[in-house]
Amino acid sequence: MSGLFTEAVLVATIAGGIRLAVPLLFASIGEMFGQRSGVLNLGVDGVMLLGAFGGYYTVLKTDNVWFGLLVGVGIGVVLGLVTAVMSVTLKAEQGISGIGVFLFGLGFSDLLFQMWVGTPLPIQAFPKVEIPGLSNIPFLGETLFSHSAVVYIAFAMVPLSMFIINQTNFGMKIRAVGENPEAADSLGVSVAGIRYATLIIGGTLAGVAGAALAIDLKIFQSNLTNAAGFIAIALVYFGAWRPLGVMGGALLYGFVNSIVLQLKTQGIIPRSWSDIAAMAPAVVTILALVVVAHRFKPPAALTKPFERAR
Amino acid sequence: MLFQRGVQGRRLLAYGVPMAAVLFALILGAIMLLILDASPLEGVKAMFEGAFGSSKALTETVLKATPLLLVGVGITIAFRADVINIGGEGQLVLGALFSTFVALNVPRLPAVLMIPLVLLAGFVGGAIWGAIPGVLKAYYDVNEILSTIMLNVVAVQLMNFLLRGPFIDPGEIERGTSIPQTERLTENADLPLLFGSGRLHIGPVIAVIAAIAAYVLLWRTPLGYRLRAVGRNADAARYAGIPVKRTIVLALTLSGAMAGLAGAILVFGSESHRMVTDGSTAGFTGNAGFNGIVAALFGGLHPLWTIPASFLFGGLLVGGNALQRTVQVPSALILALNGLVVIFLVSSDRFKRRLLDRKATGTESELGDDPTGPDPPDPSHPEDSESINLVNRGEV
Numbered sequence: 001m002s003g004l005f006t007e008a009v010l011v012a013t014i015a016g017g018i019r020l021a022v023p024l025l026f027a028s029i030g031e032m033f034g035q036r037s038g039v040l041n042l043g044v045d046g047v048m049l050l051g052a053f054g055g056y057y058t059v060l061k062t063d064n065v066w067f068g069l070l071v072g073v074g075i076g077v078v079l080g081l082v083t084a085v086m087s088v089t090l091k092a093e094q095g096i097s098g099i100g101v102f103l104f105g106l107g108f109s110d111l112l113f114q115m116w117v118g119t120p121l122p123i124q125a126f127p128k129v130e131i132p133g134l135s136n137i138p139f140l141g142e143t144l145f146s147h148s149a150v151v152y153i154a155f156a157m158v159p160l161s162m163f164i165i166n167q168t169n170f171g172m173k174i175r176a177v178g179e180n181p182e183a184a185d186s187l188g189v190s191v192a193g194i195r196y197a198t199l200i201i202g203g204t205l206a207g208v209a210g211a212a213l214a215i216d217l218k219i220f221q222s223n224l225t226n227a228a229g230f231i232a233i234a235l236v237y238f239g240a241w242r243p244l245g246v247m248g249g250a251l252l253y254g255f256v257n258s259i260v261l262q263l264k265t266q267g268i269i270p271r272s273w274s275d276i277a278a279m280a281p282a283v284v285t286i287l288a289l290v291v292v293a294h295r296f297k298p299p300a301a302l303t304k305p306f307e308r309a310r
Numbered sequence: 311m312l313f314q315r316g317v318q319g320r321r322l323l324a325y326g327v328p329m330a331a332v333l334f335a336l337i338l339g340a341i342m343l344l345i346l347d348a349s350p351l352e353g354v355k356a357m358f359e360g361a362f363g364s365s366k367a368l369t370e371t372v373l374k375a376t377p378l379l380l381v382g383v384g385i386t387i388a389f390r391a392d393v394i395n396i397g398g399e400g401q402l403v404l405g406a407l408f409s410t411f412v413a414l415n416v417p418r419l420p421a422v423l424m425i426p427l428v429l430l431a432g433f434v435g436g437a438i439w440g441a442i443p444g445v446l447k448a449y450y451d452v453n454e455i456l457s458t459i460m461l462n463v464v465a466v467q468l469m470n471f472l473l474r475g476p477f478i479d480p481g482e483i484e485r486g487t488s489i490p491q492t493e494r495l496t497e498n499a500d501l502p503l504l505f506g507s508g509r510l511h512i513g514p515v516i517a518v519i520a521a522i523a524a525y526v527l528l529w530r531t532p533l534g535y536r537l538r539a540v541g542r543n544a545d546a547a548r549y550a551g552i553p554v555k556r557t558i559v560l561a562l563t564l565s566g567a568m569a570g571l572a573g574a575i576l577v578f579g580s581e582s583h584r585m586v587t588d589g590s591t592a593g594f595t596g597n598a599g600f601n602g603i604v605a606a607l608f609g610g611l612h613p614l615w616t617i618p619a620s621f622l623f624g625g626l627l628v629g630g631n632a633l634q635r636t637v638q639v640p641s642a643l644i645l646a647l648n649g650l651v652v653i654f655l656v657s658s659d660r661f662k663r664r665l666l667d668r669k670a671t672g673t674e675s676e677l678g679d680d681p682t683g684p685d686p687p688d689p690s691h692p693e694d695s696e697s698i699n700l701v702n703r704g705e706v
Contacts (some may be wrong), residue, residue, distance in 0.1 A: 042455065046649070085657075092656040095394045095455060096607070100656060103600055104649025110642035115346055222642070223590065230459040237453065275471035282463040285456075286446070293451040 007139070013262045014143040014255075021247075021254030022154045023048070023213040023225075027232035028239070028246045029157050030205025033198040035236055036165060038178040038301035039087050041202055042098025045229025046105025047079045048210035053109040055211025056220035057116065059123040065215050068123075069150070072211025073204055079105075080203020084196040091305035102229070110222040122218045126150050150212050157205075161243045174198055178299035181306040191306045206232075231285055238288045240296035249288065256284050324665035328608060331654035339647045348637045360632020361625035369510045373579070375624025377402065377572040377595070379517040381602025382609060382616040383524045384440075384568030389611050390528055391561035392541035397443060397458025398569045398599025399591045400465030401436040405570025406577045406594065407472060408435025409499075410492055410585045413578070414477065417496035424498040429516070429574050436570015437563045439465065444562030448555035454562065462599070466591045473587045491586040501579045513575040517620075520568060524613040537561055569599060597645060601627065604648045607655050623648070 027044050034041045051072040059068035083101065086092045126148030135145040165171040176184035177194045185191050206229065213228070214220050231253065239245025260277045263269045269277055340350035361371050381398040388395040395401075409428040419427065439461060446452035470490065479493035501511035528534035539547040540557045548554050576595070577585050587594055605623045609616030630644035 082653075086653065090657040091660055092653075093659065096603070097653060097656045099396060099600070099603060100649045100652030102649065103604075103652060104646050107642045107645025107647070107649055111342075111346075111640050111646055114640040114642060223592070227459055227463050230456060234456045234460070237456070272471070272475050275467045275474065279464045279467045282460040282467075286452070286460050289452045289456060290446065290450045 009262060009266065011139065011142045013258050015147070016261065017251065017255035017258035018143070019147065019151060019216065019254070020257045021250040022151050022216070023209040023228060024232050024235060024253055025154045025157065025247060025250040026205045026209035026212060027229060028235040028250060029161050029243060030202035030209070031233055032161070032236045032239070032241060032243065032246055033165075033174065033205075034195075034202040035302055036178045036241055036299055037174045037195050037198040038181060038299055038304060038306070039195055039199060040094045040098070040233075040303045041083050041087070041199060042094065042096075042230075042233065043079070043083055043101025043105070044098075044202075044206045044209075044232055045225055045227060046098075046102035047076055047083075047203055047206035048213065048225045048229045048232075049105040049109040049223070050079065051075045051207035051210025052214035052224050053113055053210075053220055054207070056123060056214040057112070059215055060117065060121060063124055065124055065126050068215050069208060069211050072207040072209075074207070075210075076204040076207020077200060078203075079207065080200035081196075083203055084199040087199065087305070088192050088195045091307070094303045094305075106223060109220075109224075113220055113222065117220070120219050120221055123215065125218050126215055148216075150216070154212070155247070158243045158247045165243070170194075170197075175299075177306075178301050181301050181304075182309070185306070185308060195306075227282070231281070234285045234289060237298070238285075238292050240292065241299065252288075253281060253284070256281050320665050324662045327658050327662040327665070328610070328655055331658045332608060332651055335647060335650035335654050338650055339643065342643065342646070343637075343639060346639055348639050353633055353637050353639065356632045356636040357626070357629030360635075361629035367628065369508060370628045371621065371625045372514045373509065373511075373624075374596075374627045375605075375620040376513045376517045376579075377569075377576055377598035378602045378605045378623055379514075379616060379620035380520055380568045380572035380575070381598055382606035382620055383517075383521050383613050384436075384565035385603050385606040386609075386611050386613050386616060387524055387528065387537070387568070388561050388565035389606070390534075390541045391537040391558060392544070393444075393447065393558060393561050393565075394455050395440065395443075395458055395562060395565045396455050396600075396603070397439065397461050397566065398602050399595055399597070400458070400462035400599070401439045401566040401569035402573040402576065402595045402599050403465040403469050403591060404439040404566075405432035405436035405573030406585055407469060407477075407573075408432055408570070409574035410477060410495065410577055413495045413499045414492065417498065419498060421498045421500075421502075424496070425501065425578075428499045428578055429571060432570045432572075432574025432577075433567045434570065436573060437567035439570065440566015441559060441563040444559035447562070448558040462591060466589075469587050469591070469594065470589060473585065477585070479584070489586075490589075492584045495578070495583050495585075497583075499578050500583060501575065509581070511579045513579045516571070516575065518617060520571065521613045521617050524568075528613065533560075569602070572598065572602075596627070601645075601648055604651055607652060 027048060031041060031044055054071040054075045055068035058071040059065055079101065086097045087094055128146055129149050129152070131145040135141040137145070165174060173184065173189050173194050176189060177191050181191045209232070210225065214224060217224070235246055235249035235253065238249040239247070260280050263277060264274050340354070343350040343353045359367070361367055381402070384398065385395055409432040412428050412431040442461060443452070443454045443457040446457050447454040473490040473492065477492050478488070479491055481493060482488050482491065501513055504510045504512060504515070528538060536547070536552045536557050539550065539552055540554050544554050585594070591599070601623060605620040606616050608623070609619035626644055626647070630641035633639050633643065634641045
């Protein structure tokens with residue numbers, strides 16, 4: 001029992017939680033942009049899976065993790081554009097169209113993996129970047145300042161997205177389009193243009209999230225994300241559509257996962273019960289949704305395609 | 311007369327839209343085959359023969375279509391009440407686990423009692439797994455899309471836990487192989503075969519009966535009227551005195567129950583007559599929980615039209631396996647293809663609706679048009695078209 005409270009284990013748990021939060025953070029910050037502009041994109045998991053395969057495959061072939069991440073970006077941009085055409089131009093029902101993207105991503109990533117790779121060979125991981133000075137602080141240095149650059153980038157997205165949404169002209173338009181598209185439209189804001197932009201941002205970050213996940217795990221397999229994309233969508237609700245809230249949710253989720261993992265490796269819960277413990281993240285997500293609902297309202301135009309009154 | 315023909319032509323054209331959407335997806339699938347260095351022509355031939363080419367192939371297709379149909383019918387019921395059930399996978403698993411539990415515990419029951427009992431157990435298991443997101447949505451404002459997906463994840467873990475522990479075949483432990491599967495379940499629970507031999511059991515018949523029952527429920531009973539009234543306009547339904555919250559719970563419960571029934575049929579109609587897991591849901595369900603959505607959408611979210619739609623998509627899945635054997639293209643292609651079908655169906659829905667929506671036709675427009683039965687008028691909203699109106703979902 002005492003195994004959990006040694007410093008080494010504590011450091012590993014916290015650092016692990018931060019690492020596990022990273023893909024979710026990328027994906028949910030991206031999803032948040034779409035939702036703030038009034039579009040619910042349910043295809044995140046599919047985009048993540050394709051980004052994950054693209055990233056994995058590129059690193060496998062080039063041994064360059066940054067190329068892998070870049071391919072994730074490219075896949076994300078394309079799928080973000082596809083999502084925008086569906087949800088904005090063709091005004092497809094948002095509750096289902098994303099499920100199509102999810103199924104496509106689930107099937108296609110598996111198909112390409114079986115055709116082009118077959119046996120899962122491990123790939124290179126992101127190099128660790130020890131922040132000079134800070135990484136030498138006892139305890140904090142190891143938990144917070146000895147991660148790969150991707151981790152720092154992910155957390156830098158939080159203040160960046162806060163700034164974009166709250167302080168810039170673009171952010172104001174996003175909010176206007178998400179709350180009252182008619183009013184925004186009458187003031188000359190292009191509702192479709194703003195939604196295209198947010199969905200491409202969302203797609204890009206989902207692609208990055210997938211690539212980051214695969215490279216961090218150094219592996220790809222069928223359904224690698226295991227519904228992480230959907231959890232990312234839930235985290236946007238959980239975070240009440242605010243970057244700080246979303247980050248809190250991603251961290252909570254990362255820590256729950258990390259603690260479950262440690263409990264398993266330390267043998268504190270018997271192996272046969274590890275399946276039960278693995279339910280924890282999904283159950284926590286549902287409970288979190290229950291707690292947060294009612295307190296915060298989603299953007300008023302969420303899921304409603306915009307049509308100019310004739 | 312001329313005018314009449316114009317109207318009919320437009321209606322026909324409207325029904326052509328989903329066909330064109332599916333065709334377009336299939337063409338993209340053929341292009342994928344080309345990119346993957348497989349001949350599309352050979353692929354299509356292999357698929358068609360594998361799915362419909364012989365009586366054995368047809369049997370496989372019908373069996374594959376069965377869970378799609380049941381899940382699809384469940385999706386339809388939920389959709390009519392304006393709730394989206396993405397939890398088919400989890401509900402299938404729960405139905406299977408409940409019925410397996412019964413078969414393991416009262417194996418000596420005679421078949422006459424046993425078979426209805428295991429089917430009922432499946433129904434109940436799925437119903438519970440559907441009721442949870444129903445209650446969460448109706449009373450706690452939790453978005454059902456997210457909760458049903460999360461419950462899928464929980465269901466897999468529960469299945470893995472039970473099949474590796476309490477439900478495991480004692481023989482597996484003795485041999486030390488520990489494959490996570492049950493023993494061969496009691497023969498009293500084997501689904502009776504339709505022709506006394508072969509593989510075709512009563513499962514497909516049950517599914518078709520369920521589809522007809524769902525049709526009757528939705529369009530011929532007060533309860534169905536309430537479900538559809540809530541789906542059309544929850545506020546109007548509330549003013550009309552319909553208990554909206556309870557109706558939402560009921561819609562998801564019934565929807566889950568259909569998938570649960572499919573789970574029981576998967577176990578007791580399987581060749582091995584046991585429940586097996588490979589650690590993922592897909593290993594047990596073959597993604598029927600998701601593919602059922604595709605079938606329901608292609609069936610226009612109408613229970614009766616979901617019957618031929620399921621047959622088609624069942625054929626696609628069986629054909630996909632043939633594709634893997636003959637052209638060495640993994641059957642994951644079919645899942646990707648189904649994703650494209652959903653994308654094109656949903657994206658083209660507006661065109662179909664616009665064709666049906668012309669005032670001149672005077673007909674109701676809807677994603678799931680009801681060509682076979684009359685629709686009770688909705689006094690509160692006479693002009694409300696019955697398009698699946700999922701907008702205005704301001705819940706968390």
